[in-house]
Amino acid sequence: MTMQYDYRDGQRRGGGAFFGVLLSIALGALALGVFVHHARSGLAGRLVSMITGRPMTIVTAPDxxxxxxxxxxxxxxxxxMDTVVEGNESNPVLPDALAGDKLLMIVHGQTIAGVDLSQLKPESVQITEGKDGRTIHLTLPASQVFLTTLDNxxxxxxxxxxxxxxKADPNLETSVRQKAQGELQQAALTDGILDAASKNARATVTAMLEGLGFAHVDVK
Structure with missing residues (x-):
C-alpha cells in the first residue's frame, strides 16, 4: 500500500499562521507604545512603570x-555699601555754633532683592509637548526689594x-539712620539691583525646570 501526502496545502496553512503571529506581535507592540506614550498617572502610570522598569513621572503645571x-x-x-551720612538741626535765628546740632555717621548696610515666588499665578505657566520634547514657558513675578538694613x-x-x-537731640541719630537706609536702598535701585535680581532668579528657576526633565525652558 502506498500512501501519498499533499504538502502544498499544509505549507499554505503554516505560512498563514506564521504571518498572523507576526501581525499580532506588531499590533501589540504598537498598542503598547501608544499606551506608554499617553499614560500619565493613576493605574495606567503604575502599569507603565511595571512594564518599563522605571518610574513614570509627568510634571504638570500645578506640579x-x-x-x-x-x-x-x-x-x-x-x-x-559703605558711606558717610550727615544729619543736622539748625535754628532759624541763632548760628549753629550756639543752637545747632550736627553729626556725621559712618554707615555700612545692605539691600536684599529677589522674587516672591508665592505670587506665581497658574496662567503664568504653559506646558506644551512636541516631537523634540516637552516645552515650558514661565513668567516670573516682578523682582522687588525685600529688605534694607544697617549693620549696627x-x-x-x-x-x-x-x-x-x-542739648544734643536724642532723636537725631535715629533720623540719620533712617535717612541712611533710604539712601542705601536708592543707591541699590540706581545701580540696577532689580534687573540683577530678575536675571539671577531666571537662571535659578531655569536650572530647576531643566532638572525636572523639560527639553526646552523659557523663563521670563
Missing amino acids: VIDKIERLSRLETVVYS GKTRVYQRDTGLLV
Missing part, C-alpha cells in the same frame, strides 16, 4: 507651581557738634 512656590522669597542679590556693628557716629546753648 511646577508647587515646586517653585516652595522656594518662597527667592533672594538673588545682596547689595552692600559697623555703623557708628563719627563726629558730632552741638551748639553751646542746646
